[in-house]
Amino acid sequence: MAELTSEDFMNAALAEARAAAVIGEVPIGAVVVKNGRIIGRGHNLREHAQDSTLHAEILAIQEACMTLGSWRLEDCDLYVTLEPCPMCVGAMINARVRRCFFGAMDPKAGAAGSLVDLLSDTRFNHQVQVVGGLKARECGAMLADFFRAIREKRKAAKRTGQSLNKQV
Numbered sequence: 692m693a694e695l696t697s698e699d700f701m702n703a704a705l706a707e708a709r710a711a712a713v714i715g716e717v718p719i720g721a722v723v724v725k726n727g728r729i730i731g732r733g734h735n736l737r738e739h740a741q742d743s744t745l746h747a748e749i750l751a752i753q754e755a756c757m758t759l760g761s762w763r764l765e766d767c768d769l770y771v772t773l774e775p776c777p778m779c780v781g782a783m784i785n786a787r788v789r790r791c792f793f794g795a796m797d798p799k800a801g802a803a804g805s806l807v808d809l810l811s812d813t814r815f816n817h818q819v820q821v822v823g824g825l826k827a828r829e830c831g832a833m834l835a836d837f838f839r840a841i842r843e844k845r846k847a848a849k850r851t852g853q854s855l856n857k858q859v
Contacts, residue, residue: 697792700724700770701826704794707734707747708772708833710848714739715742718833721747721771723755723764723788729755731755748779764788772830774801774823780809781818790820794830 700722711734723731733750737743748771756762768771768790771781774797783791791803791810802809803821810819 702773704770711735718837719747719773721751723751723767723769725767730758730809774803777802780826787817788819792822792825794827832857
């Protein structure tokens with residue numbers, strides 16, 4: 692059996708993002724990999740649980756920790772479709788994740804180089820190697836399509852005098 696590649700793992704993260712989109716969540720997906728095997732998966736669940744901490748990365752890290760029976764993910768890599776936010780970067784630093792591969796840049800909230808670069812900040816006790824732009828076009832297109840559809844639904848609702856209760 693052929694060894695899986697970084698692209699294969701990002702495809703798995705994209706599959707998680709698609710699962711989020713199907714249920715109306717912002718399509719962000721993540722997987723944690725150790726020794727060429729996915730040990731944690733997650734996609735956004737903030738809207739369903741009404742919990743601001745339920746980002747894809749957090750859920751993937753939690754599952755990986757349960758799989759290993761340890762909070763330390765020292766030999767693990769995290770693949771995520773969007774540049775992680777400060778909260779998710781903090782979780783990666785605390786879990787001692789080795790590397791973070793991300794797809795699309797996030798100029799409004801990205802904490803791995805866009806807005807700030809917390810993963811390589813040497814003031815923290817651990818640094819995470821970062822590889823950005825992996826399948827960036829596909830990751831970015833999925834997000835752009837999702838938000839375009841939301842804007843179209845809101846415009847249509849406004850035209851018909853309806854209100855959309857769910858805010859994204």
